[in-house]
Amino acid sequence: MNRMVIETSVRQAGNDPIFRIAEAAKNRIATVGKDNVINSTLGALMDDNGNLVTFDSVYSVFRNLKDSEIASYAGIPGTPTFLNNVIDACFKSHRPKGYIRSIATPGGTGAIRHAIANYTEIGDKVLISDWHWEPYETIADENHRSVTTFKLFNENGNFNMNSYKSKMLELLNVQKRVLSIINSPAHNPTGYCLSDDEWREIVLFYTKTAKAHPEWRIILECDIAYIDFTGKNDESRRFMELLSDMPENVLVLYAYSASKAYTMYGLRNGAIICVAPNEEIADEFVSTCSYSNRGTWSNGTHGAMSTLAKITDDKKLKKTFENEQRKYKIILQQRAAAFVNAAKEINLQICHYVDGFFITIPCQKPKMVSEELMKMNFFIVELKNGLRFAPCAVSEEQCKKAPALIKKAMDSIEINA
Ligand SMILES: Cc1ncc(COP(=O)(O)O)c(C=O)c1O
Known part of the structure; x- marks a missing residue:
């Protein structure tokens, strides 16, 4: 053929x-x-x-937007109010310490795409768990990368720390930089949530490893697609504060999705958010991800950004x-x-x-x-x-x-x- x-x-x-x-x-x-x-x-x-x-509460706001607000371009990084408010929507009362910046993406998918395309080398392996959302593989492949997996569960049905750490080290030794994606809380497809103690152990591991090898780059992307349907109140966001004040060679990213939280699946709204260890890395994140927006989908969905911005700006709404x-x-x-x-x-x-x-x-x-x-x-x-x-x-x-x-x-x- x-x-x-x-x-x-x-x-x-x-x-x-x-x-x-x-x-x-x-x-x-x-x-x-x-x-x-x-x-x-x-x-x-x-x-x-x-x-x-x-x-x-979402569609009454969306329907009342002016036609011109829906129809016009949102600007390449996203509208300023959205970029500010999406950070609050992501962290709520558990904002981590670090240099926080956001760039609008079409859903969490866009945030995963940007992390893979910009924080791994072509040909690298991205670390994900054995049970996982299949599109991680597609996104990696589409961007000329691939995935490799650690075992999500240990024999007690909790996070398999040994498998995670040994896979991270194995990859770091070869690639010198590793992006790992952890989908928690409310992991797809199992519904697992890492405990705060498990997060503490991951933070310790990153800190120790990063300090011992300043030439390595450790990048974590927390995929929090389902976070707003977990726990009683805000407690499932406590881990975000633990991921604070990282060494200079550790970067924490969040894939924020408005699809589930705002019932906006088809409106394609979300953001990639960084918690950088210094201002330089945060600025670099903004220019790189803005450029990626321009080079992939250009702008995000203006009406969806405005809806989230208006809801989060108004106490009653x-x-x-x-x-x-x-x-x-x-x-x-x-x-x-x-x-x-x-x-x-x-x-x-x-x-x-x-x-x-x-x-x-x-x-x-x-x-x-x-x-x-x-x-x-x-x-x-x-x-x-x-x-x-x-x-x-x-x-x-x-x-x-x-x-x-x-x-x-x-x-x-x-x-x-
Ligand atoms: C684990 C996981 N991450 C990310 C996403 C991205 O969703 P969206 O791009 O619609 O925000 C999904 C959607 O199903 C998902 O299940």
Whole structure:
């Protein structure tokens, strides 16, 4: 075949597997009705009737923006008020010490892209956990990098510090700089959250390693995509303060996403935020990431930035927004608890879940189990070594029923194997 694309851009045909299964679920709903289908596929908050949740507090502000404010360019780095307020939205009452700057990106995805493209060399490996959000691999590949993994869990189901540290050191010895992405709290796909003690140990490790090797560069990107649906109040942000006052060769970045927090998935809004050890590194971050904005998507979505800026600027609007967000956070936590308890009752093993949109059931032959579940009108995302259930998308009633169906499908595959 005479290809027109270059060798490194040859891609397999076909949709993203998550969107493909979601499409199959939609078709099944059209034939058997939505009450008869468990659609646990997309990572978006749905109400009990399977409709996408959109916050009134967000869309009343968005709809009242002037046409010209929506239509005009936002400026390459983002609008000044957004750039200021997104820092507050990210850290709330747990602002770390350091030189903090932000650049608008289209969602958290853009923030991950900028970190990979600017803080690793071409050909480098980015360190992520074995259970992970698949697009990290795509973004790395698209930018001529790749990923390598550490084991997320130790034998007690907590953060595998030994695996993380040894992989970091192995890479640092070879590459001399390492970007690692830690998706916590509310890790996708497991719902794991690192404890403050685990963060403390990571901070100690960075400090010791960085001081012993001033020529190395340690870059951490905290992917906090689901943070606003965790914990009771702000306690899941405490770790941010721990990541303060780093040595000169450690840089902490945050991938902030407004997709879930503001129910703005398609409006493509977010930011990359740095907590730099000195002003020079912070200034360098601003010029580099602004340049990357210009060279990729140019500007971000003005109307989405203005909406976030207006909500965070106005005490009353902010309160209404936070109340609405809290209401859905509680619903999500109740759904997840229903699944976790039902799984415990029947001894269905799950990865250590703490909070967030997803729960992982490790299993063999996930594709076969998922296909078996489809026969029962239950749609779930297959991972390499398990299944991803999404309480964000399924009613509490269905969350209660789901573990037994999963066990039944797993047992039937085991029997037929
Ligand atoms: C772990 C994780 N990180 C980042 C993102 C980025 O989301 P967005 O680009 O929509 O903000 C997602 C979205 O699903 C995610 O699951």
